[in-house]
Amino acid sequence: MDLNFLKTLIIPAETKIAMLIMDGLGGLPLEPGGKTELETARTPNLDALANLSALGLTVPVGPGITPGSGPGHLAIFGYDPIQYEIGRGVLEALGVDFDLGSNDVAARGNFCSVDDHGLITDRRAGRLPTEMSKELATLLRTIRVDGVEFFVETVKEHRFAFVMRAPGLGDALTETDPQRTGVPALPVCALQPDSEKSACLANQFIERASGLLAGKQSANMILLRGFSRYPCMPTYPELFGLRAAAIAVNGMYRGVAKLVGMQALDIQGDTLADEFTALEKNWNDFDFFFLHVKKTDTAGEEGNFERKVSVIEEVDALLPRLMALKPDVVIVSGDHSSPAVLRSHSWHPVPTLLYAKFVRSDGIAEFGERACARGSLGILPAKDVMPIALANAQRITKLGA
Amino acid sequence: MDLNFLKTLIIPAETKIAMLIMDGLGGLPLEPGGKTELETARTPNLDALANLSALGLTVPVGPGITPGSGPGHLAIFGYDPIQYEIGRGVLEALGVDFDLGSNDVAARGNFCSVDDHGLITDRRAGRLPTEMSKELATLLRTIRVDGVEFFVETVKEHRFAFVMRAPGLGDALTETDPQRTGVPALPVCALQPDSEKSACLANQFIERASGLLAGKQSANMILLRGFSRYPCMPTYPELFGLRAAAIAVNGMYRGVAKLVGMQALDIQGDTLADEFTALEKNWNDFDFFFLHVKKTDTAGEEGNFERKVSVIEEVDALLPRLMALKPDVVIVSGDHSSPAVLRSHSWHPVPTLLYAKFVRSDGIAEFGERACARGSLGILPAKDVMPIALANAQRITKLGA
DSSP: OOHHHHHTTBOOOSOOEEEEEETTBBOOOSSTTSOOHHHHSOOHHHHHHHHTEEEEEEESSSTTOOOOHHHHHHHHTTOOTTTSOOOHHHHHHHHTTOOOOTTEEEEEEEEEEEOTTSBEEETTGGGOOHHHHHHHHHHHTTOOBTTBEEEEEEEETTEEEEEEEOTTOOOOBOOSOOSSSSSBOOOOOBSSGGGHHHHHHHHHHHHHHHHHHTTOSSOOEEEEEEEEEOOOOOOHHHHHOOOEEEEOSSHHHHHHHHHTTOEEOOOSSSSHHHHHHHHHHHGGGOSEEEEEEOHHHHHHHTTOHHHHHHHHHHHHHHHHHHHTTOOSEEEEEOSSBOOTTTTSOBOOOEEEEEEETTSOOOOOOOOSHHHHHTSTTEEEEGGGHHHHHHHHTTOBOOBOO | OOHHHHHTTBOOOSOOEEEEEETTBBOOOSSTTSOOHHHHSOOHHHHHHHHTEEEEEEESSSTTOOBOHHHHHHHHTTOOTTTSOOOHHHHHHHHTTOOOOTTEEEEEEEEEEEOTTSBEEETTGGGOOHHHHHHHHHHHTTOOBTTBEEEEEEEETTEEEEEEEOTTOOOOBOOSOOSSSSSBOOOOOBSSGGGHHHHHHHHHHHHHHHHHHTTOSSOOEEEEEEEEEOOOOOOHHHHHOOOEEEEOSSHHHHHHHHHTTOEEOOOSSSSHHHHHHHHHHHGGGOSEEEEEEOHHHHHHHTTOHHHHHHHHHHHHHHHHHHHTTOOSEEEEEOSSBOOTTTTSOBOSOEEEEEEETTSOOOOOOOOSHHHHHTSTTEEEEGGGHHHHHHHHTTOBOOSOO
């Protein structure tokens, strides 16, 4: 369903919607026929809520597609993640809380090593220590070119976010990383006429960076990829009339939330409980809350089944603090699956729960993959969850007479 | 699936399809965990039919969208209700059995009250009695303007259907109802060049009406909104090769059925049993029958749970008369949900049953929301029901060799 069509039916209401996202929530059993992480976890509060909710399994992007964090979140936020693409460069900049604007083109940068002939010997410069990477970033920040501002923000080890700021910059650019060693870095080429200025500026930056880094022991060159502009997205306030808040510790999730017009709230501390405290503090000032739990995904990617189980149990124990606020609509879901046995994101549909006063509840007192597969939401595109939540929040008017 | 594609596969057959629509069928329990109206109703005949049928839940327009009666019926008739829009004016005209044509632009009219300065004091003219409204309509019918025919048909109280008939009239027009009092009625403005003639004619009519009504006690002005033309729809005979009949008491449903090429049958009397009598009388002359039950929706909108239950039981008791005709395919569904607890149409998916000789039956001997959620039709767009029904009626040929 087109968001511009949905927008025409949005009406104001006093209701509040809470979306609790456990990153990489969906899982798999360790042995065929066993229980998944979520099914293994002791979750009395989620199970009780499930009993009053409609359950289903969400498909973030499409059948068989494993989403990255950007597409996964856009989908559960209600956007078609194929239509609304977030480039790698933009994600990298958002991840370091860089305040991207509409005049910016961002790229993901690597320090790398080249030999005397300029041939790449190590695409990651021996994963140089983050401290050293920060020093080199300071050096690169001295590069000045008329009519453009450059930004270099260290991410971790050899990785940095690179941003060019000037009017009229296109992002249809080739990458400089040849993805192998023994060859030189590639020049940036414009794929469309509107990106020629960007290509020219990026190549000037690379040349100056190469000069500044010459003689450094390992990190004596840079590679840039994923050139991209801030995507033009209709926002939650515009589309849905929602004052929306994001509660997330990690910069990237705060950034994606900001993309769709959510305000990223300050959190005192970095524990899960601190996130719930931020929720309580700000409850009266917003209509919609996105609360992001990172550690489920981290445990899944580390292959730590037990750890993922215990993070889910930790969330379950905190759930009563959310319910005590008496939200009108609660969504509990994930942005994608991250089964510990796969040690990575996966394509599996994501357990999803929708609670509201007028939801047609399934009476299934369990929140888990197989329970959700029997739920009345069925297997649905993740982007369809928000319209159903908005309907339950009485924020969509009737179509036609 | 595109209807033009489906059309290429349609083949003739001698089979008969009956579509029994209980308006606003879907419901909600009075208390969380309780039974819905349909689940509460004693429906031995529907339950026995369900046991031989495939069950599912239909989504009329899209996730979270509450359909009006127009979009809801178009969807269960097989049309995408977002693609095929029926304007408010058209619905109003259809509702009074007005024979709309392709040269007509229809609007929903209100008598209203204005003060000496032309400022609106009551948008509904005190909901004047229908008899008085009919007299004023007669007065407005005296308005003559060269090159156009005007029609004014009383609906009820202050409401009337207004139609302009002339070649080349567009319907991209603004409404005159400012939706509040203390301000004057707005002029009709053309939003596109092809609608300038319509705007001019509508404004002439309003000016003349204002003159004729001047001095009347309360209804001394009119408001017009929802200007719309008869939508251009491919019809049942063209698309599906079906001689289709509609059995409905209320004008609006007869009108929507006529929009898609159904013949609205005469009914002797206005009870549900009379509708089944009309079905029996005409059984040999048509391939497809739409039988509309209005009172389920009325009860839902009145918040009368018990009444809705008893209407469903009344339909159940009449079902054997339909089955005695030995239809090849039977669809039992609704155009949307109207839960008594919400006292309005709602977004909830609609219980749907498809019976046919070669349907893959679910063996679920119960017709209700949760039973349908377990059915093998799954949760499906309402517009997908007709293709499945046509297939079961052996009216769709194989695609490709």
